[in-house]
Amino acid sequence: MQIDKGFKTSVLAPKAAEVEILVGDDVFKLLTEERFLSKWDVLSANCTWGTVFQSREFVSTWYRVYQHAYLPILIKAEKEDKLEGLLTMAVACSDSQRQNLDKLKGRIVGAGQFDAEYQTWLAEATNGEKFIKDALEKISSLFPLCNIVLRYLPPDVPLDWISTDNRWRKKAVIQAYRRPLMEMGHPDLPKFFRKTEFRNKLNRLKKLGDLKFERITHIGVFSSILQGLTIQYDFRQGAMFNKNQFRDSPEKSELLLALFEQNLLHVTTLKVNEEILACIVAVSGRGWVHLGGINIHTPFYANYYSPGFVHFLMLGQQLAHEGIDVFDLTPGGDSYKERLATGHDYVYELVIANSQVFNLKRKLRKTIQEQLIKAGKRPMSVELSLKKKLYLLKGRLKDIKQHKVSAILDLVSKEKLKFYRLDLTSSLLESPLQVHKDNLSDLLNYEQRGSLQTRWEFLEEAMHRFEVGEHCYSWSEQGQLLGCAWVGAADQEAQRVHLSQLPEGVALVQGIYCHPAAYDRLLSFLAAVVKEALGEPNAPAIVISVKDAALCKVIEASGIKSLS
CATH class of the missing domain: 3.40.630.30 (Gcn5-related N-acetyltransferase (GNAT))
Incomplete structure (x- = not known):
């Protein structure tokens, strides 16, 4: 066939998908369009690595519930009325901060934040890498001072672009986490x-x-x-x-x-x-x-x-x-999950650091965690231990700030376990106070007031006492824990202070806490505890063990003498 050389032809390149970023009210408006939601459903079904946490039902629900705490961010790629890529993100910010997004600092996270176990983008396999690079470019342009965190990416998500694209290789920090699974x-x-x-x-x-x-x-x-x-x-x-x-x-x-x-x-x-x-x-x-x-x-x-x-x-x-198909036990390295797992795979945390300082911090964190794993240690446990030590140190420093150092040293030096016996026939048993037995809500009302014990230590001790069979009697008013005491059979501690003359099976009231504002009603509270504890089996008598020097003074001022 002869071609007319005087006629020039050109082949048009396929039209690229249009990538668009929407923020705030524009996102909520889009979520009312049934046509878009239908396209979302189709893309979600076709994306091999997507999870339920990227479904329109989950994302739109989370956006609505947390609309006052998080600004929704949605990046979509559409071509010829087909949705080819979708990334749903959010950033925590106040109403005033939403007026200047280019000055906003913080972390942009996957929609769902900690409520979404997996955070990723949706796309078909042929478009997975191009879309996420375009989407990250859009976010970084609109939020230049924010870092981007996706936790966790599912196993099949395309990640080769992180190592092959020089721009993103410098910004990205990716870390693998072992995931335990119970496969049906x-x-x-x-x-x-x-x-x-x-x-x-x-x-x-x-x-x-x-x-x-x-x-x-x-x-x-x-x-x-x-x-x-x-x-x-x-x-x-x-x-x-x-x-x-x-x-x-x-x-x-x-x-x-x-x-x-x-x-x-x-x-x-x-x-x-x-x-x-x-x-x-x-x-x-x-x-x-x-x-x-x-x-x-x-x-x-x-x-x-x-x-x-x-x-x-x-x-x-x-x-x-x-x-x-699968019960996902989720990453974390918890021993009980490992006992239940039939197999494992790996998921990933991806950080795009627009700040060099944040980039270095995340790389250092990754290196430390990898070394801990090689040493046979669980990174989460080590991190938790450090957090707890810092928390307790902060609590002690707070005490020193609020009180004179000499007063605290005096309090600590005088802390000695003392025992008191309450007469069950005492008129104190007419106490009008209402106490609750084994009430977890009351214990959550604890404040570190009048005690050196932090809230973390208080709840940790409470959980241990429950687990060994003790019972808690608590007294709260207006959302504040005013009194707490624990009842259990007399133990070796009581025997060491020569309380063998008391009836066998004596009930020991211990671990007593009283808010300073309720010192004047301490005995009424203890009497109410005694009254309630009478229903306990094998409790013909009540002995109170007290370590707090201030509480000892209150008790002894009422004429009750120490047995130790």
Whole structure:
């Protein structure tokens, strides 16, 4: 065929996808467009590495619940009315800070922040690298002083661009984390359910009464138990990590209720005689159940019965029955997760540092953590230990600031354990104060007032006392813990101070705390504790052990003499 050389032709290059960044109200407006949401669903289904945390249901719900605390950021790539890439992010900032985004400093995080276990972008495999580079370029241009953090990236996400692109190689810090998984199709899984340890603990729990494992599927039931779950969660988190997530962020409960209504939560409880012993509130989607939302077990039966461990294995059985592919135990290196895992893979934390200082800090952090792992140490445990030491040091310095050094030294030097016996026939037993038994909410009201014990230490000790079988009697008013005392059978400590003349099985009231504002009602509180403790088995007499010098003075001023 002859071609007319006088006619020039040109081949048009395929039109590139248009990458656009939206912020704030523009994001919320976009989320009302059904056409866009439908395209989001299609992209999410086609993205091989996406998770439920990138679904429009999860992201839009989180954006709405946290709209006053976080500014939503959405980057999308569209071509010929098709959504080819999507990255949903957010940055914590006040209303005033939203007026000058180019001056905003902080961290831009994946939508969901700590409520989203995995944070990544959505794209088809052929466009995964190009889109994320374009998206990061858009964010860095609009927020030049902010660093970008994605925690965690799933295993299959494309990451070669970090090493091949010089611009991003200099800015990026990527770190791998080992992830434990309970795979429902793994041939070794049935062995977990036949373990002697599991069967023994399960039989112990059955002896307590009517044992019931249950999946919660009705919003009314979930709503009715949620507050109790959050109190147990904050108590355990406060004792272990000095965190109070639900108290510090009331939006978290609202989020869980909203996600439940979106059918994104998998909620199960383990009860005995209708008392919740353990509960897991997990996020569910795409054939996976991800541990994260709430994971609690009561401290009252922890040591002997291990309700948390039993509940995990019963949940594994339930997930296998439901046809779930994987129970994601999530990264962290916790020993109980390793006991339950049938396999592992790796997820990644990606940091894009627009600050050289932040870049160096993250690289140093990565190096230290890698060295700790090589040395056989768990980085999270080492980090937690350091945080605790700094926290306690800060608490001690605060005491020194508020009081004279000499007064504190005097208080410490005079702290000696003393024992007092309360006459159960005393008129003090007419105390009008109302005390609560084993009330975790009361204990969360503790303040470091009139005591050298920090809140972290107080909750940690409380959890240990519950686990060894002691009972707590507490007194709160207007959200403030005024008094706390622990009751248990007299132990070796009492025997060492020659209290053998008391009746066998004497109840020992110990670990007493009293807020300075309630010193004038200390004896009334102790009398109320005695009155309530009379219902305890084998408690014909009450002995009070007190270490706090100030409390000893109050007690002795009433005419009660020390036995030691």
